[in-house]
Amino acid sequence: MYTDKQLKLGTEVRNNFSHIIQPIYTISESPLKLYRNTSLYIDTKKSIIKENNALKKKVLVQSGIIQQIPPLKAENKRLKKLLSSSSSIDTSKILIAELIKVNLSPFSNKVIINKGGSNNLFLGQSVVDSFGVLGVISEINKNFSVVTLITDPGHAILAVNARTNKRIVLSGTGDNRKLKAKYISLNEDIIEGDLLITSGLDNIFPGGYTIGEISVIKKKTNHDFLNVKVSPSSALSSNREVMLLW
Amino acid sequence: MVVINKIHITSVLVLLFAIILNILPLPSIIDSCRPPILLLFLIYCTLAHPDNINLTYAFITGLILDVLLIMPLGYNALCFTITVYLIMLYYPQIRLQSSWNKMFSILMLLIPFFISSTLVNSILKINYNILDVIISIILSVIIWPSLFNMLRFIRQKYT
Numbered sequence: 001m002y003t004d005k006q007l008k009l010g011t012e013v014r015n016n017f018s019h020i021i022q023p024i025y026t027i028s029e030s031p032l033k034l035y036r037n038t039s040l041y042i043d044t045k046k047s048i049i050k051e052n053n054a055l056k057k058k059v060l061v062q063s064g065i066i067q068q069i070p071p072l073k074a075e076n077k078r079l080k081k082l083l084s085s086s087s088s089i090d091t092s093k094i095l096i097a098e099l100i101k102v103n104l105s106p107f108s109n110k111v112i113i114n115k116g117g118s119n120n121l122f123l124g125q126s127v128v129d130s131f132g133v134l135g136v137i138s139e140i141n142k143n144f145s146v147v148t149l150i151t152d153p154g155h156a157i158l159a160v161n162a163r164t165n166k167r168i169v170l171s172g173t174g175d176n177r178k179l180k181a182k183y184i185s186l187n188e189d190i191i192e193g194d195l196l197i198t199s200g201l202d203n204i205f206p207g208g209y210t211i212g213e214i215s216v217i218k219k220k221t222n223h224d225f226l227n228v229k230v231s232p233s234s235a236l237s238s239n240r241e242v243m244l245l246w
Numbered sequence: 247m248v249v250i251n252k253i254h255i256t257s258v259l260v261l262l263f264a265i266i267l268n269i270l271p272l273p274s275i276i277d278s279c280r281p282p283i284l285l286l287f288l289i290y291c292t293l294a295h296p297d298n299i300n301l302t303y304a305f306i307t308g309l310i311l312d313v314l315l316i317m318p319l320g321y322n323a324l325c326f327t328i329t330v331y332l333i334m335l336y337y338p339q340i341r342l343q344s345s346w347n348k349m350f351s352i353l354m355l356l357i358p359f360f361i362s363s364t365l366v367n368s369i370l371k372i373n374y375n376i377l378d379v380i381i382s383i384i385l386s387v388i389i390w391p392s393l394f395n396m397l398r399f400i401r402q403k404y405t
Contacts, residue, residue, distance in 0.1 A: 004319035101271040174373035
C-alpha cells in the first residue's frame, strides 16, 4: 500500500487494464440505467407536464439573468482596464461528461467520469457542475477518468470571499457536506453566509466559479485562528453530469 | 481433474458476479453500510472448497476490488487474506455447525476483517463511520443464511 501511494501502481494497472475495467463498470451501472430508462416510460403525462412547466419557468428566470451578463461584462472589463488588472474568468472550451455511477467507498471522495485520455483531458483539470466547483481530475485512463472532489481531505483550494475580496484557503474534510477554511485570524471580516468563489490564483481552477458559502463560524479562546466551516454549493453526491473546463 | 476445473470455473464466475454486486450503485442511505458481498461469497467458496480456494484467490480478488474501487493497492487484498486465513484454520469446525451457529461464526470472522480495515483506514487517513461498520456487520450476518443456501444450490448444480 505504501509502494502504491509512492509509485502510483494502481493508476498504471487501471491504465493498462482499462479495456477490462470499463465493461465491469458498464455492467454494474446497467441496473441503474435500466431503472432510469423504465421510469421515464412509466412516468405519467401529468408529471412530465408538471416538470416541463417548472423547467420553462426556470429557463425564463435564468434567461432574464443571462440578459444582464453582457452589460455587466462590459462594465467589468472597463473597470478592470481602469485598475490595470489582467485577470479574466473566460474559459475557451467546455466539455460535458457523465458520471459513471459505481459504488466507490462512500468516504473515498472520488467519482469516475466517462471521458478519458481520448478526449484530451489533462491531470489537474477543473471539473464543475451547474451549482459550483466539483473537483479536479486526478487520474486519466483511456475511456474514463477519476475526479477527486474538493471535499477530499488531501485537497485544498484557494478561494476568495466575494464580499471582502480576501483570500481564504479551503481544505476538504472527507464529509461531502462541508469544507474547512484554514488560517483565518480572529479579527478577520467574515460572516456566515459569505459567498466564496475561486480565485484563479492556484492555476487549477479558473477564477469566478462558486465554491460554497460560510455556514459556521466558531471562535475558541485558546485558538489562534477561527474555526470556519463552509458548505459546498455543488451537488457533490447527487449530480449526474459535470462540465470539464479548459 | 475435470471436477477440479469445474470448481475453479464456477468459483471464478461466482466471484466475478460478486465483484459486480459489490460495486453496484445503491441509494446513499444504504450505501455507507452495505455488507461486503464479495467477502461473503469468498467465505462461502473457501468453506465449500478449502483445498482449491486458498489465500491466492483471496489476495487476487482483493487486488481486483482495489483496482476497481480506486483504493490503495493491497487494502482489500490484505483484509480478505486475513479473513480467508482464519477460515482455513477453522473450516472443519465451521462446516459442521448448524445454521444459527454458522451465523455466529460469520460474525466472529467478520470482526477481524473490519478491525483490519478500520486499522488500515486510520493509517491511510481514510474517513469511516464506526456505526456504519457495525450496521454492515449485522446486515452481513442477517443475509448470510439466504446467501449460503443460494450459493449451495449453485454449487450442487454446477460442480
